[in-house]
Amino acid sequence: MIRQHGFALMELVVAAMLAMLLAVWGASALMNRITDARAESAAVWMLSVRQALHAYIDRYADDLRHADGPASLSHKGYADWAAPTLAQLKADQLLSPGFPELAYFGGASLRLWRHGACPGADCRVDALVHGNQPVRGKAGGIDEQTIAQWTLSSKGYGGAVSQAQPQYIRGPAFAFNNPSWDGEPLLPGIVAMAVTSEQSSQREFLRVGDTRNPDFKGGATIEGDVHAMDDLHVGRYLRLQSEHAMFAPCAQEGDVARNPDSGLLVCRDGRWHSAVRGSGGFSMNQLYGCFDSLGASTANPVTSACSCPVGASMVQISDSGPLAFPHGRTVGFLCIG
Structure with missing residues (x-):
């Protein structure tokens, strides 16, 4: 088969x-x-x-x-x-x-x-x-x-x-x-x-050019400068941390600082000046100079010295006359201009 x-x-x-x-x-x-x-x-x-x-x-x-x-x-x-x-x-x-x-x-x-x-x-x-x-x-x-x-x-x-x-x-x-x-x-x-x-x-964050009021309810910490192109309204206090000496050099015209003795300072013409308009006054003691017999300063608060600001005239307004030690004679002056 x-x-x-x-x-x-x-x-x-x-x-x-x-x-x-x-x-x-x-x-x-x-x-x-x-x-x-x-x-x-x-x-x-x-x-x-x-x-x-x-x-x-x-x-x-x-x-x-x-x-x-x-x-x-x-x-x-x-x-x-x-x-x-x-x-x-x-x-x-x-x-x-x-x-x-x-x-x-x-x-x-x-x-x-x-x-x-x-x-x-x-x-x-x-x-x-x-x-x-x-x-x-x-x-x-x-x-x-x-x-x-x-x-x-x-x-x-x-x-x-x-x-x-x-x-x-x-x-x-x-x-x-x-x-x-x-x-x-x-x-x-x-x-x-x-x-x-x-x-x-869900992404309603502030944007560049935003016209809405953010209405923050808490504090805000900002490291850089704050530029306000309109009025700045402060509800309570404005605390200045920057301290400078009167007539010390300053960089930016219009800056504001403070001085423990002279109060508020404003940068004008490259120097720190008192924000209070006026030339001040002072007194001098024949024994102690710009101090009284207790050691307190009698210097002009505008210049921080016994002098008038540049351009101001010194006018005598008082004279205690001859006084015995330890007081001494004190003459007061007012700065005009």
Whole structure:
């Protein structure tokens, strides 16, 4: 009897079918992975735009609250404060100069709108960055799988306009009417990321040029100089720690210091002078000079010596006459001028 060797025809057919199924499955998995990678890349791109939008709101928060027309930020390079462009954000250094302006969904647009008591300090600003085109599959329909992957990669900030409820833009952290601004609604399948007024209010710190009163309730320690461009109101006391001698050199005209004997000093003409206008006076004793018999100084508080300031005239106003030791004769003078 002759024994057969090799594969039967049926076995070859089964093997070919299995190989084909594996190839189809592998190609499908590869395409899905490519689509997922593209969705993840697009989410990272829009997260960068959202971060720039958040920085825009933080930088111009006071201007946005009080804006009374589209051109309120034209001096900063924005034609319409409610619709900044990527090019304008790049020019304002809120996006890097080489940041690409196109993405998987045809680039992005930014929209801002306000609610509450606007314009004014209590005005609230919401913002949205959204794709310019719906996310569609090869057949032309909305690609729900890609949108789902994009949402997973958006760190909770993403959302989309769904086919079931196109009147809303929804995400895990926000839900807005579509549209919430003056203009056309977004089409189903468009993805978006939001910067809500609640998210912005979490970063309500003082900014350069801020016009709001910080209304601090505690003390504030500042190592550098404090420059007040208007009046400075002190509710209780002003304590000066800087001490200088009368007529010692000073650096900055108008500086104020103190002297334990002469009181408040003002820097004038490069020297410390008494803040009290007047030339003062003094008395001299024939035995003790600028001191009395008990050792107390009788010097002029303006000059800290038995003399008159430069330009003042010395006028004798008293003379005790000859007195026996230990008192001695004392002559008083008033400085005029």
